[in-house]
Amino acid sequence: MALQTEVPHDISAAGLIREYLSLVKELSLQKEPQALIEAYRTRAQFVVPTDRVVSLSRRGMPPGKARITRSTTWETAINPWATPDRLPVVESGMFLRLLEAGHAVKIDNLEIDHGDPAAPYLSGMRSLASTPIFHDGEPLYMVNMMRADRPFSLAEVATIILTANLIGRATEHMVQASEIQRLNAALEREFNHIGQIQRGLLPAKLPQIPGVTIATHYETSTQAGGDYYDFFDLGDDRWGILIADVSGHGASAAVEMARAHALLHADLDDRCDVRSLPAATLQQLNRALHRTMRPGAFITAFYAHYHTRSRKLVFANAGHNAPRLMRMNAAESTALPLTDGMPLAIVDELEIQQKEITLKPGDRLLLYTDGITETFNRGAEMFGIEGLDGAMRACGGSAQCMIHKVIEDVRTFGDGPPADDRTLVALAFQ
Numbered sequence: 001m002a003l004q005t006e007v008p009h010d011i012s013a014a015g016l017i018r019e020y021l022s023l024v025k026e027l028s029l030q031k032e033p034q035a036l037i038e039a040y041r042t043r044a045q046f047v048v049p050t051d052r053v054v055s056l057s058r059r060g061m062p063p064g065k066a067r068i069t070r071s072t073t074w075e076t077a078i079n080p081w082a083t084p085d086r087l088p089v090v091e092s093g094m095f096l097r098l099l100e101a102g103h104a105v106k107i108d109n110l111e112i113d114h115g116d117p118a119a120p121y122l123s124g125m126r127s128l129a130s131t132p133i134f135h136d137g138e139p140l141y142m143v144n145m146m147r148a149d150r151p152f153s154l155a156e157v158a159t160i161i162l163t164a165n166l167i168g169r170a171t172e173h174m175v176q177a178s179e180i181q182r183l184n185a186a187l188e189r190e191f192n193h194i195g196q197i198q199r200g201l202l203p204a205k206l207p208q209i210p211g212v213t214i215a216t217h218y219e220t221s222t223q224a225g226g227d228y229y230d231f232f233d234l235g236d237d238r239w240g241i242l243i244a245d246v247s248g249h250g251a252s253a254a255v256e257m258a259r260a261h262a263l264l265h266a267d268l269d270d271r272c273d274v275r276s277l278p279a280a281t282l283q284q285l286n287r288a289l290h291r292t293m294r295p296g297a298f299i300t301a302f303y304a305h306y307h308t309r310s311r312k313l314v315f316a317n318a319g320h321n322a323p324r325l326m327r328m329n330a331a332e333s334t335a336l337p338l339t340d341g342m343p344l345a346i347v348d349e350l351e352i353q354q355k356e357i358t359l360k361p362g363d364r365l366l367l368y369t370d371g372i373t374e375t376f377n378r379g380a381e382m383f384g385i386e387g388l389d390g391a392m393r394a395c396g397g398s399a400q401c402m403i404h405k406v407i408e409d410v411r412t413f414g415d416g417p418p419a420d421d422r423t424l425v426a427l428a429f430q
Contacts, residue, residue, distance in 0.1 A: 016046060019043075019046045020046075020047075022043070023040070023043050023044065023047075026039050026043060027039055027040060027167075027170070030174075031174075032174070032178070033081060033171045033174045033175050033178070034077075034079045034080075034081065034082070036167070036170065036171055036174060037070065037167070037171060038077065040167050041053065041070075041072075044163070047159060047163060048129075048145065048152070048156045048159055048160055048163075049147075050145040050146060050147055051125065051146055051147050051148045051149075052071075052072050052073065052121070052125060052145070052146040052147075052148075053070070053071070053072045053143065053144065053145050053146070054068060054070070054071045054072070054073075054095070054118075054121045054143075054144045054146075055068070055069045055070045055071070055141065055142065055143045055144070056068055056069060056090070056095055056099050056141065056142045056144075057069045057080070057140060057141045057142075058099060058140055058141075059135070059140045059141070061089075064091055064096070065089055065090070065091050065096075066089070066090055066095065066096055066099050066142075067080070067084065067087040067088065067089055067090075068087060068088045068089075068090060068095070068121075069087055069141075071121055073120070073121055081175065081178075090117045090118070091117075092116075092117065093116040093117040093118050094112060094116055094118040094122075095117065095118045095121075095142075095144070096117075098130045098142060098144070099132070099139070099142040101132075102132050102139040103132065103139075104129070104130065104131045104132070104157055104160075104161055105128070105129075105130040105131075106127075106128070106129050106130075106151070106152055106154070106157050107127060107128040107129075107130075108126075108127050108151035108152075109126070109127070110122060110125055110126055110127055110128050110146070121144075122146065124148055125146035125147065125148055126147060126148055126149060126150070126151070127146065127147045127150065127151040127152055128144055128145070128146050128152075129144070129145045129146075129152040129156065129157045129160055130142060130143070130144045130145075131143055131157070131160050131161045131164050131165075133164050133165050133168035134165060134168075135168075135172060141168060143160070143164045145160060190251075194224040194251050194254050194255075197254075197258070198224050198225070198254045198257060198258060199218070201228075201257070201258060201261045202218060202228070202229065202230070203216075203229075203230060203231055206231070207231045207233065207239065209231075209239050209306065209308065210237075210308045211308055211311075211361075211429060211430050212306070212308075212427055212428070212429055212430070213398070213399045213400075213427070213428045213430065214231075214399055214425070214426065214427055214428075215398075215399040215400040215402065215403040215424075215425075215426045216229060216403065216423075216424060216425050216426070217403045217406075217407055217422065217423065217424040218422075218423050219371075219407075219418060219421065219422040219423070220249065220418075220421045221249050221250075221371070221417070221418045221419055221420050221421050221422075222249060222250045222251075224250060224251050224253070224254035225249050225250070225253060225254060225257075225421035226245060226246030226247070226248060226249050226250075226253025226254060226256060226257050226299075226421060227243075227244070227245050227246070227257070227369045227371070227421040227422070227423035228242070228243070228244040228245070228246070228257045228260060228261065228423075229242060229243045229244070229367070229423055229425050230242045230261070230264065232264075232274045232275075234274065234275050234305065235275075237307060237308045237309045238275075238305050238306070238307055238308075239305070239306045239308070240274045240275075240278075240281075240303065240304070240305055241303070241304045241305075241306060241367070241425070241427070242264070242274075242301065242302070242303045242304075243301070243302050243320065243323075243367040243368075243369065243423065243425055244257070244260060244299050244300065244301040244302075244320070245299065245300045245301075245320065245369040245370065245371075245421070245423070246260075246297065246298075246299050247296075247297050247298050247299070247343075248297070249420055249421050252294070252297075253297075253421075256289075256293055256294070256297055256299065259289070259292060259293065260285065260289065260299060260301075263285055263288045263289070264285065272284040272285040272288060274303075277305070277314065277316075277354060278303040278304055278305055278314055278315055278316035278354055279316035279352040279353065279354035281303055281316075282301060282303055282316050282318050282344065282350070282352050283349075283350055283352055285301070285344055286318065286344040286345060286347075286348075286349075286350040287348060287349070289344050289345035290344075290345050290346075290347065290348050293345045297345060298319075298343040298344060298345045298346050299318075299343060299344040299345055300318060300319040300320035300321075300343045300344070301317075301318045301319075301320055301343075301344055302315065302316075302317050302318075302320040302321075302322075302323060302338075302367060303315065303316055304316075306359075310358070311358050311359045311360065311429070312356050312357070312358055312359075313356060313357050313358075313359055313365075314354065314355075314356040315336065315338075315354070315355060315356065316341075316352050316353065316354045316355075317338040317339070317341045317352070317353075318341050318342065318343055318344050318350065318352060319341050319342055319343035319344075320341075320343075321368060321369070321370055321373065322335035322336050322338045323335070323336050323365055323366060323367045323368070324336075324365070324366045324368075324385075324388060324389065324392060325357075325363065325364070325365055325366075326363065326364045326365075326366075326392050326393075327360070327362075327363050328360055328361065328362025328363055329362070331393075332389065332393070333364075333366075333388075333389045333392050333393070335385075336355075336357070336365075337355055337357070338353075338355070339353050341353070359429045360429065361429060361430050362397055362429070362430075363428075363429045364392065364395075364397065364399070364402065364426070364427065364428050364429070365426070365427045365429070366388070366392060366402055366406075366424065366425075366426050366427075367424070367425040367426075367427075368388065368406075368423065368424050368425075369420075369421060369422065369423045369424075370420065371418055371419075371420035371421045371422040371423070372388065372406065372410055372422050372423075372424065373385060373387070373388060374419075374420060375387075375410050375413060375414040375418070375419075375422075376414065376415065376419075377413055377414060377415050378415045383409075383410050383413050383414065387409055387410065387413060388406060390409065391405040391406040391408075391409045391410075392405075392406075397428050398428060399426040399427060399428040400426070402424075402426040402428075403424050403426050406424060407422075407424070410422070
């Protein structure tokens with residue numbers, strides 16, 4: 001049977017419907033729990049008319065204690081979530097007994113000792129309706145409604161039980177949402193900080209390699225990523241050129257990228273000597289990463305030495321995408337002659353082949369990570385090597401043109417923001 005709440009004599013049934021609609025509309029506009037409670041309290045007299053309201057909570061309190069969270073006798077409302085230490089604490093008396101009882105109570109002729117902590121809140125009131133508000137099945141909260149003139153009916157008590165618990169549940173969800181939002185904002189700040197640190201590990205400026213112009217592009221799919229490129233001045237007219245890609249993306253990939261950077265740059269006994277031949281450097285890096293990387297993670301890497309006097313490029317590969325080479329006056333680009341190889345950190349000892357080619361003026365070389373080629377459009381088609389080569393064909397001898405054209409084409413081709421990190425290193429030989 002539906003409960004029939006007593007309607008005040010001065011409001012019609014149609015007026016009551018209008019008031020309910022206006023109330024629930026206003027409640028739906030609230031974004032903060034305190035605002036929701038205040039909106040309900042100031043507009044809810046037509047639901048169950050009352051002269052005074054006092055609410056309590058024992059959440060987070062030791063047994064035998066509770067906080068008074070709000071009272072219409074206070075001149076200024078206290079936000080229980082923002083300043084809980086300002087809330088009065090009760091350790092005895094009627095309020096505590098009602099809260100610990102865990103069920104609704106209706107008192108028609110209210111009498112209370114002057115020494116009871118509840119006395120100042122009940123002074124001048126004739127009747128009281130008290131109802132618990134449940135959280136996870138436990139009566140953690142209580143609302144007390146009071147009148148100075150007449151008792152509450154049973155139908156009104158039933159309405160108070162229902163509305164108080166519905167508002168309490170909505171408030172709890174809002175508190176949880178606010179907490180999730182706060183945590184997400186904190187995580188966002190941390191990820192941004194990680195991303196800033198990570199970008200600080202990349203070359204601050206591009207090297208001035210004689211006879212070579214260089215351009216780069218670095219774009220993460222989240223605030224931090226696992227792509228990595230670097231240049232090393234090896235002396236004797238040699239330059240080291242590295243591109244790498246950590247499995248996955250995000251903060252964990254950024255940590256592994258930083259680990260690889262440290263191994264290549266730190267002056268440690270077991271550091272990876274970038275002056276060694278490329279295959280030896282990758283083997284050293286592999287052994288160090290195999291001992292330290294998180295289980296299941298790996299890194300693909302391409303490392304090369306460029307000799308500016310002889311124009312020789314000596315290179316080795318560990319499971320990375322083969323860079324694209326376009327010779328002067330060639331109609332098509334080709335892959336550098338690499339074996340696939342195994343990525344770093346999977347096994348302790350890694351066999352890596354080393355090869356070399358001689359570069360000529362007008363040749364162009366494009367290093368990339370698979371976030372470029374594995375970009376998909378809405379038709380589930382992949383940008384692929386064909387898209388990469390098409391962008392290279394559309395450019396002349398400029399390294400910056402290659403970067404600009406590839407990024408322009410991949411963004412036009414793709415559907416939405418990048419799903420993986422995107423890195424390019426373009427070199428044009430003069």
